[in-house]
Amino acid sequence: MTTPLFLEDPYRTSAPGTVTGLTEEGGLILDATIFYARGGGQPGDSGALVWEGGRIEIATAVKGEDGAIVLLPAEPQTLPPVGAAVDQRLDWARRHGHMRMHTALHLLSVVLPYPVTGGAVGADKGRLDFAMPDPLDDKAVVEGQLNALVTRDLPVTEDWITDADLAADPGLVKTMSVAPPTGAGRVRLIRIGAGKTQVDLQPCGGTHVARTGEIGKLALGKIEKKGRDNRRISVVFA
Numbered sequence: 001m002t003t004p005l006f007l008e009d010p011y012r013t014s015a016p017g018t019v020t021g022l023t024e025e026g027g028l029i030l031d032a033t034i035f036y037a038r039g040g041g042q043p044g045d046s047g048a049l050v051w052e053g054g055r056i057e058i059a060t061a062v063k064g065e066d067g068a069i070v071l072l073p074a075e076p077q078t079l080p081p082v083g084a085a086v087d088q089r090l091d092w093a094r095r096h097g098h099m100r101m102h103t104a105l106h107l108l109s110v111v112l113p114y115p116v117t118g119g120a121v122g123a124d125k126g127r128l129d130f131a132m133p134d135p136l137d138d139k140a141v142v143e144g145q146l147n148a149l150v151t152r153d154l155p156v157t158e159d160w161i162t163d164a165d166l167a168a169d170p171g172l173v174k175t176m177s178v179a180p181p182t183g184a185g186r187v188r189l190i191r192i193g194a195g196k197t198q199v200d201l202q203p204c205g206g207t208h209v210a211r212t213g214e215i216g217k218l219a220l221g222k223i224e225k226k227g228r229d230n231r232r233i234s235v236v237f238a
Contacts (some may be wrong), residue, residue, distance in 0.1 A: 110126030
């Protein structure tokens with residue numbers, strides 16, 4: 001199992017690591033990593049690994065077996081051996097874009113309180129698909145509501161509950177297409193706001209900014225009808 005350092009501190013941009021395994025596909029497994037593994041609509045992180053006598057660019061990270069996170073090199077090349085000590089260096093600009101946009105999509109699900117049927121996070125744009133039969137009444141109003149939540153600079157924090165707690169409160173789950181990360185005995189919740197200022201609480205395994213003000217100004221992009229009762233709403237940084 002790989003220790004997910006990105007859950008402990010999503011702002012960490014470098015960390016030491018030890019190679020614990022190599023995959024047949026040319027990937028590496030470390031004992032602990034700052035690289036987020038692709039999942040929940042958020043891409044895997046990119047960056048580099050550096051060790052004595054070598055360096056490789058990491059294109060992405062994916063989930064492996066038994067809780068492992070596999071780092072995939074951008075190009076085939078000689079890998080550090082099992083047991084080697086490496087320095088992990090994250091592509092921070094790309095990760096920070098994912099953190100800002102992932103948090104922004106949580107806010108979009110607050111402004112548009114419909115079941116979410118899909119979604120994707122990018123470093124400069126993202127989108128959610130909603131079970132929403134009718135079109136938006138006023139795009140500018142929705143955009144204004146979204147940016148109002150950003151400018152309130154609400155805290156973004158995490159809590160943990162048990163799988164049983166989540167099963168007893170299924171209303172916490174907004175996504176219809178992506179199941180919450182369960183099976184480990186506990187589930188991570190992302191909370192936006194606190195106390196009377198709380199606006200959102202939902203299961204999520206992704207990375208987020210610490211406060212909504214860090215997201216920056218947003219604009220609604222393309223709005224598409226995807227099937228009879230589904231609409232795709234895109235968000236971009238303004």
